[in-house]
Amino acid sequence: MVPISYYLVLAAILFSLGIAAYLVKRNVITIFISIELMLNAVNLTFIAFAHQWNKLNGQIFVFFVMVVAAAEAAVGLAIIIALFRSRQTLNVDQVNLLKG
Amino acid sequence: MHLALFFIFGGLAVLAALNLLLQRHPINSALSLVVVMMSLAVLYWSLGAEFLAAAQIIVYSGAVMVLFVFVIMLLNAGEEERTRGSKIASIAGFPGAAAIFCLLSFVFLSEGHKLGLSHLGGSLDEASSNISQISSLLFTDLLLPFEVTSVLILVAILGAVVLAKKER
Numbered sequence A: 001m002v003p004i005s006y007y008l009v010l011a012a013i014l015f016s017l018g019i020a021a022y023l024v025k026r027n028v029i030t031i032f033i034s035i036e037l038m039l040n041a042v043n044l045t046f047i048a049f050a051h052q053w054n055k056l057n058g059q060i061f062v063f064f065v066m067v068v069a070a071a072e073a074a075v076g077l078a079i080i081i082a083l084f085r086s087r088q089t090l091n092v093d094q095v096n097l098l099k100g
Numbered sequence B: 001m002h003l004a005l006f007f008i009f010g011g012l013a014v015l016a017a018l019n020l021l022l023q024r025h026p027i028n029s030a031l032s033l034v035v036v037m038m039s040l041a042v043l044y045w046s047l048g049a050e051f052l053a054a055a056q057i058i059v060y061s062g063a064v065m066v067l068f069v070f071v072i073m074l075l076n077a078g079e080e081e082r083t084r085g086s087k088i089a090s091i092a093g094f095p096g097a098a099a100i101f102c103l104l105s106f107v108f109l110s111e112g113h114k115l116g117l118s119h120l121g122g123s124l125d126e127a128s129s130n131i132s133q134i135s136s137l138l139f140t141d142l143l144l145p146f147e148v149t150s151v152l153i154l155v156a157i158l159g160a161v162v163l164a165k166k167e168r
Helices: A004-024 A028-053 A057-087 B002-022 B026-046 B050-075 B087-110 B130-139 B143-164
Strands: none
Touching: A004 A028, A004 B002, A004 B026, A004 B087, A028 A057, A028 B002, A028 B026, A028 B050, A057 B050, A057 B130, A057 B143, B002 B026, B026 B050, B050 B130, B130 B143
8 A cells, every 4th residue: 555645756756857867967868868757757647646546548648658759769869860960979068059 | 565566666766767867878877767667667567557567668668778778879979078067957957856846745745645545456447457448448539549649650750760861
């Protein structure tokens, strides 16, 4: 017997760590990895609430989030490869063409 | 037993996420994300989402992370150099992340008694399995969104091929 709120607090911890990693990392691949961490944290809240209300809709939503995340990973990594080809770097501080 | 399972794998997920934050090399971050996803799969299973636990392992820690590791190896990404990040990130970012965490935990813990307890497995009804329930919902009521995701994946494949193609 675990309170549902424990699962939600765990998801909050993972989400905040994802935000922190997103802000502190300078490597574009690691930034992308921290976005995946945040997506996973949100999925955990969906499943916890689906368990709470005894409805399957939350699990279906997680399924669609997984599909979109897989598509996003494929396109995002292709963009990273294109970026590396043109700039020869993965550091986001050096990708500042649009910076005013 | 359920509580012990939760604390073991929840703690493992938090430790691996911290490791993701602290490691400098991208490959270490990617492999700690695999640990997070595996422990989350166990938690999904303990909440009665057996299908999603399997999909988490197969799709996320299988396919997506192989893609990540592949790209890291392909681009030969080394250790990131420690530069001064943007000022806004350090001034507003960390207090902001901490504030979000405190707000969420406060709400969840103060309203927690209304949410009730979870029981291990938690199958919605004992007669049919989680997979057959999800699939019957997915192929009747939600058939259109399900088919639209296949179009989305097709577009994503085409986009990835076009973007990663060598320019001439």
